[in-house]
């Protein structure tokens with residue numbers, strides 16, 4: 045058994061949320077020697093809430109998660125919460141092994157599209173010619189597609205509580221707040237802070253969360269020429285985390301041009317600005333625990349061997 049499988053199996057109900065980062069790069073996969081430490085796969089984060097598996101986005105990182113899940117031999121039963129359907133967030137889905145397993149049950153959730161468009165239509169478009177071979181015929185899993193309106197709480201009961209909010213991104217994107225066992229994780233990616241500073245709605249949404257995973261694509265300097273592109277900065281992330289009294293801040297959705305050396309510089313500057321800040325790396329695993337139980341608010345990141 046690999047380190048990954050132990051991690052996935054180890055969190056029992058009430059003991060917090062195990063968070064594993066399978067893809068942390070924004071916009072485009074960036075493999076290569078210059079990005080090997082932080083990772084080049086696009087967005088995918090697995091949350092294990094007791095027996096419940098939630099998957100945040102299906103970027104190229106989901107391929108590794110699929111391999112690890114398939115290796116367990118246990119049929120997958122998971123909810124995939126999509127922030128939106130820009131390609132960096134869905135390009136791994138055709139390579140997610142459980143999609144080809146007839147014993148798997150996968151529920152897709154999306155709330156960024158205006159009716160009559162829906163998440164099923166958007167995903168199927170990306171799974172058929174001329175973008176792909178017609179994968180509908182190849183997928184064997186039981187798939188279901190669920191549209192919702194931003195602000196709605198998702199009916200996953202009795203599974204983890206999942207709240208949603210609209211983010212500031214071209215074509216819309218959804219932010220999620222997941223609560224389980226008294227701990228909460230907010231997944232806020234592909235959003236831009238307002239010119240005035242902090243997005244007040246978002247601040248309320250993430251208020252007091254134990255872990256905030258946040259879009260920190262740009263440096264302040266880079267942002268000047270990318271206003272309106274729908275992404276934020278590490279400094280805005282720290283400001284938001286302070287204003288919302290967040291426990292652990294995790295920087296995410298790294299810009300493709302940022303190599304490991306630059307990421308080290310950003311990580312160091314961010315940790316100086318807000319002590320304890322983590323910069324997501326592919327393979328990183330942390331556990332969200334409620335701060336009011338005397339548990340570790342900022343548990344040290346555990347990094348099991350990559351499978």
Ligand SMILES: [Zn+2]
Nearest residue numbers: 070071132234
């Ligand atoms: Zn993105």
Ligand SMILES: [Zn+2]
Nearest residue numbers: 128130213234
């Ligand atoms: Zn996007």
